Amino acid sequence: GGFPRKPGMERKDVMAKNVAIYAGQASSLEKHAAKGVKVLVVANPANTNALILKQHAPSIPAENITCMTRLDHNRALAQVSILVLMH
Numbered sequence: 001g002g003f004p005r006k007p008g009m010e011r012k013d014v015m016a017k018n019v020a021i022y023a024g025q026a027s028s029l030e031k032h033a034a035k036g037v038k039v040l041v042v043a044n045p046a047n048t049n050a051l052i053l054k055q056h057a058p059s060i061p062a063e064n065i066t067c068m069t070r071l072d073h074n075r076a077l078a079q080v081s082i083l084v085l086m087h
Helices: 011-032 046-056 070-086
Strands: 039-041 065-067
Touching: 011 046, 039 046, 046 065
Parallel strands: 039 065
Antiparallel strands: none
């Protein structure tokens, strides 16, 4: 998991906390996970957190680390839909 953004926090504040969280999780995975472990990162910004995890767990193949970005996908679809309907 990641640190939730709270009122008054900027993105950089959340990222600073998430780096510590994901570095710790990656370290544990690096030491204790099975060789073929599959990792799904959920906390936003998910793709950035997945990259942090990968950098701190170099033995986990990149193709075994993924992130759930459906919320971002849905937001993008909604924005495109609004633009299309405006024209």
